[in-house]
Structures are given as structure tokens and as C-alpha cells.
Amino acid sequence: MKRRYLVIILLLTCYTISHAQTTTQKSTIIDSVFVCPPCGSCDYQTFDKAGKCPMCGMTLISMSLNDFKKQLNLKPVTVCFYIQDGVELLDFAGPMEVFTTAGFHIVTVSKTKSELHTNGLSFIPQYSIKDAPKADVLVVFGGSFAATVADTAVISWIRAQRTTASYFLSVCTGAYILGKAGILDNMTATTYFLQIDNLQKAFPNTKVLANTRFVDNGNIITTAGISAGIDGALHLVEKLRGRDYAKSIAQTIEYDKWIPEQGLVLNKGN
Structure with a gap:
């Protein structure tokens, strides 16, 4: 009988030690x-x-x-940059740096694959509007935008992206391109500070705001001029990846001017 009690005590002791070790291990996971x-x-x-x-x-x-x-x-994000001849260099170079640093896939598209020019730089887009792949985000830019706005083939292509793209982003006077495609109808928008009144006259169904770094309607984002495109791009990264991730992108590119609350967010649901 004593031997049985001794065996039970030994088993209980071993269980206690084993359980304590397991508990300690769990606490250090x-x-x-x-x-x-x-x-x-x-x-x-x-x-x-x-x-x-x-x-x-x-x-x-x-x-x-x-x-x-x-x-x-993370689900990969494909971002289509529609770029026209005479585009403002920083309009697209800033957001391109943000999105590539964030790990997004960038494709460049223009009406044709002919050489484009901007601020002394020449480059060739990867795709034309005839063979451009589907994208999650479509971004348009300012600079020489008048010819693009007047081009019915390009505007029709941009309008058609609403069936596949989840987000639209315009930088500077790229807002005119979205406006011409009807994407800004009944939306609130902003643009380059010298073009606020002109954009309002061109698109009376759009509420155009001055002194606003970016405006987010949910899945349609417009930004003020040139460098504000970086803020708009970081804001979109925040929507897709979270604020901490967006902050780390800003840190990586050493952009210490980003103030998330500086823009106007009208719809936080998307």
C-alpha cells in the first residue's frame, strides 16, 4: 500500500513539474x-x-x-499610372516612389507607346490603352492635360476603368481628366490652387475645395498640386495597409511632411 502511495506521489510531482514548465514556456512565447x-x-x-x-x-x-x-x-495591388506627354514630373514621380516602396506593382500607360517628355526627361510607357492590364488603382496627373481631356478615345478608356479599378487618384490638374470622364460627378474634389475656380466652372456638378491637401470620397481621391500627390498616395497606402504601414513608408522615403489629418476624408467606409 505504501508503495502505491509513493508511486501516486511521484506521478503527481512529475505532472506538477511538467505543467509548470509548460506554463513557463507559454509565457515566453x-x-x-x-x-x-x-x-x-x-x-x-x-x-x-x-x-x-x-x-x-x-x-x-x-x-x-x-x-x-x-x-x-498581403494581396498584391496593381497601380496604373496614366501618363500623357508634358506631364508634371513630380506629379507622378512622388506617388511612384510611395507605391513602389509600399510593394505595389506599377504599370505605366499612355494612349500609345510613343516616347513621352517631361521637364527634360524622356521615357516610354509600358502599355498603350489598347493592351493595358487591369489595375486595382488608376492614377492620373497634371501638367499638359488639355490634349488628354479633349481626346475622346482616352477619356472613354478612363471611364471604362470604373468596371475594374477599385480606386481612382488624381494629382494636381489631373482632376480635369477624372472630371471629363464623369468620375467626379456629384463628388467633392480639389486641385492645384491656381485652378480651383477653373475646375469648378468646368464641372459644376463637382464641389471643388481650396486649401485642402487631398479629398477622399471613399474610392475617389483628388489632391492639390504637385507634392500633394505624395500625401494622396500615402493616404491610399493607409487605406489599404493601415496607418503604421503608411508611416513606415513615409519614413523610408524620408518624407516628414505627411500629416494624415491634413486631408478631408468624406467616407471612411472604403
């Missing part, structure tokens, strides 16, 4: 990691303490393990 802000070269690396990324030198940021896992499985 890692639920957060340190990661490099998106830079394209080491986005999938994790580290167990704060500091500098040994590969790119950027300051590591803390992120929950679940959020990091979600980041690895």
Missing part, C-alpha cells in the same frame, strides 16, 4: 518582433530586439507577429 520598415531588400526578416537593420541600416520597428504574418500574405 514570442508575440511581437522587430522588423525593418519596407525597403524592398529585407522586408521579410525579423529580429528579436530593437536596433538597426544589419542589412540596410534602417531603424527597426516593433510589430505583432500576427500583423507581420498578415503583411507577408
Whole structure:
């Protein structure tokens, strides 16, 4: 009988020790990691303490393990840049830097694949409106926009993107292009500060606001002039990936002028 009691005591002791070890192990399970802000070269690396990324030198940021896992499985986003000859360089170069840093796929489209010119730079678009792939986001830009607005083939193509694109973004006087395609009908918009009154006259069914960095109608975003396109692009990244992710993009490109609340968000549901 004593031997039976001794065996039971030993079993209970072993269970207690084993349970305590298991509990200790559970309490030390890692639920957060340190990661490099998106830079394209080491986005999938994790580290167990704060500091500098040994590969790119950027300051590591803390992120929950679940959020990091979600980041690895993010749905890819394709962004179509419609670019016309005489486009304003920073209008598209700024948002392009934001979206590529965010890991989005960029395609450039124009009416044809002929060489385009802007601010002393020449380049060839990847696609024409005849063979452009479907995109999640369509972005249009300012500069020499008059010929684009008058081109019925281009405007028809842009209007047709409403059947496939989830978001539209205009930078500067690119708002005229969206307006001509009817995308700004009964919407609120903004544009380059010298064009506020002219845009309002051109599209009386659109409410045009001055002194507004960007206006978000839900899935249609317009921005003020030139550098404001960076703010609009970061805002769209925030909508798709969250504010912390957008902040890390701003940090990566060293854009310290982004103030999320500086824009007007009319519909937070999308």
C-alpha cells in the first residue's frame, strides 16, 4: 500500500513539474518582433530586439507577429499610372516612389507607346490603352492635360476603368481628366490652387475645395498640386495597409511632411 502511495506521489510531482514548465514556456512565447520598415531588400526578416537593420541600416520597428504574418500574405495591388506627354514630373514621380516602396506593382500607360517628355526627361510607357492590364488603382496627373481631356478615345478608356479599378487618384490638374470622364460627378474634389475656380466652372456638378491637401470620397481621391500627390498616395497606402504601414513608408522615403489629418476624408467606409 505504501508503495502505491509513493508511486501516486511521484506521478503527481512529475505532472506538477511538467505543467509548470509548460506554463513557463507559454509565457515566453514570442508575440511581437522587430522588423525593418519596407525597403524592398529585407522586408521579410525579423529580429528579436530593437536596433538597426544589419542589412540596410534602417531603424527597426516593433510589430505583432500576427500583423507581420498578415503583411507577408498581403494581396498584391496593381497601380496604373496614366501618363500623357508634358506631364508634371513630380506629379507622378512622388506617388511612384510611395507605391513602389509600399510593394505595389506599377504599370505605366499612355494612349500609345510613343516616347513621352517631361521637364527634360524622356521615357516610354509600358502599355498603350489598347493592351493595358487591369489595375486595382488608376492614377492620373497634371501638367499638359488639355490634349488628354479633349481626346475622346482616352477619356472613354478612363471611364471604362470604373468596371475594374477599385480606386481612382488624381494629382494636381489631373482632376480635369477624372472630371471629363464623369468620375467626379456629384463628388467633392480639389486641385492645384491656381485652378480651383477653373475646375469648378468646368464641372459644376463637382464641389471643388481650396486649401485642402487631398479629398477622399471613399474610392475617389483628388489632391492639390504637385507634392500633394505624395500625401494622396500615402493616404491610399493607409487605406489599404493601415496607418503604421503608411508611416513606415513615409519614413523610408524620408518624407516628414505627411500629416494624415491634413486631408478631408468624406467616407471612411472604403
